[in-house]
Amino acid sequence: MKNLAKPVLLQTRYSAFTDGLKAAIPIAIGYIPIGITFGLLARSAGIPDYITVMMSLIIFAGASQFVGINLIALGTSFWEIILTTFILNLRHLLMSASLSQKVVPETSKGILALLSFGITDETFMVASFREEDHLKPEFLAGLNLLAFSAWNVGTWIGIFLSAGLPEAVKTSMGIALYVMFIGLLVPSCRRSKATLFIALLAMAVHGFLHYTPSITLLSTGLKIVITTIITALMGAIIFPEEESA
Amino acid sequence: MDNLWLLVLLMGIVTFIPRILPLTFLNNMRLPRFLNSFLRFVPFAALGALIFPGILTSTGNTTSALVGGTVSLLLAFKRVNITLVVFGGILGAYLGGLLW
Numbered sequence: 351m352k353n354l355a356k357p358v359l360l361q362t363r364y365s366a367f368t369d370g371l372k373a374a375i376p377i378a379i380g381y382i383p384i385g386i387t388f389g390l391l392a393r394s395a396g397i398p399d400y401i402t403v404m405m406s407l408i409i410f411a412g413a414s415q416f417v418g419i420n421l422i423a424l425g426t427s428f429w430e431i432i433l434t435t436f437i438l439n440l441r442h443l444l445m446s447a448s449l450s451q452k453v454v455p456e457t458s459k460g461i462l463a464l465l466s467f468g469i470t471d472e473t474f475m476v477a478s479f480r481e482e483d484h485l486k487p488e489f490l491a492g493l494n495l496l497a498f499s500a501w502n503v504g505t506w507i508g509i510f511l512s513a514g515l516p517e518a519v520k521t522s523m524g525i526a527l528y529v530m531f532i533g534l535l536v537p538s539c540r541r542s543k544a545t546l547f548i549a550l551l552a553m554a555v556h557g558f559l560h561y562t563p564s565i566t567l568l569s570t571g572l573k574i575v576i577t578t579i580i581t582a583l584m585g586a587i588i589f590p591e592e593e594s595a
Numbered sequence: 596m597d598n599l600w601l602l603v604l605l606m607g608i609v610t611f612i613p614r615i616l617p618l619t620f621l622n623n624m625r626l627p628r629f630l631n632s633f634l635r636f637v638p639f640a641a642l643g644a645l646i647f648p649g650i651l652t653s654t655g656n657t658t659s660a661l662v663g664g665t666v667s668l669l670l671a672f673k674r675v676n677i678t679l680v681v682f683g684g685i686l687g688a689y690l691g692g693l694l695w
Binding site for chain 2: 375376379380397398401404405408409410411414418422428431432435436439440441442443444445446447448449450451453455456457459462463465466467469471474475478479518519521522523524525526528529530531532533534535536537538540545548549550551552553555556557560561570573574577578579580581582583585586589590
């Protein structure tokens with residue numbers, strides 16, 4: 351009887367991979383136009399095309415790349431750009447830690463290291479809001495692969511076709527990832543009041559940091575880190591027994 | 596800037612460090628209860644912080660962003676598929692931008 355299937359085996363490795371691809375479709379819709387915008391902006395900032403392509407391949411982080419080309423164009427010093435990039439991405443430290451408890455335990459370190467390259471705000475959110483208790487590495491591989499491909503294809507389109515979409519459509523698409531976040535948040539807020547409370551609290555805290563004059567000097571990346579830490583701590587204190595959504 | 600290659604490589608490395616460390620080293624660990632609870636709230640906290648106030652400037656026009664955000668909120672409440680929520684939000688932002 352030792353071959354009795356456990357529930358976790360119902361999802362085969364292949365179906366986990368295709369589930370991951372499917373889950374990445376809304377991300378891909380958001381990444382392609384932003385990738386195009388990145389390609390266009392990099393071009394207009396005078397960044398060599400091969401550098402733009404390499405940025406999307408090696409860095410794969412929207413905020414870092416936009417800030418990066420901006421700073422390069424402004425002639426900012428080498429180490430200042432590196433430091434800004436690092437601070438901007440500190441939030442991924444928290445996301446990666448949170449995700450570590452969501453991936454099937456005992457996954458090999460090599461595979462985890464590979465998968466961690468694909469952590470972005472968007473892939474992290476989609477992964478976190480899955481209903482499975484534990485995610486298979488294949489799921490994350492599918493999710494990351496489509497998100498990464500969309501980002502890079504978008505970048506190439508932006509560089510090589512530099513005409514692209516009409517301006518009004520392109521600017522409207524800037525909202526894509528934000529409304530995807532709304533689409534992720536609303537269903538779990540319906541299930542859990544704690545979730546709703548924490549999300550609203552985070553908006554209030556971040557709004558405060560964003561609009562308070564002397565604090566606006568902090569970088570956006572740092573403000574998001576501070577907000578996330580304060581708010582998640584409040585969550586853990588107020589709702590210690592709350593189940594994740 | 597002469598060393599663009601090196602710059603991109605280092606930017607890649609400092610972006611990768613916060614991604615790789617926790618996932619790789621915490622996966623096998625059973626974390627203390629409080630830390631676990633904290634980490635489970637991270638997605639919701641970060642999501643709130645990422646949505647607001649960033650959404651307001653996402654289309655370069657606050658009205659367009661508000662219309663798009665409202666449309667997506669309504670669609671999400673109606674339990675519409677998330678891909679349609681995204682398209683609805685883009686369409687709302689587009690129409691909002693045309694009207695105002």
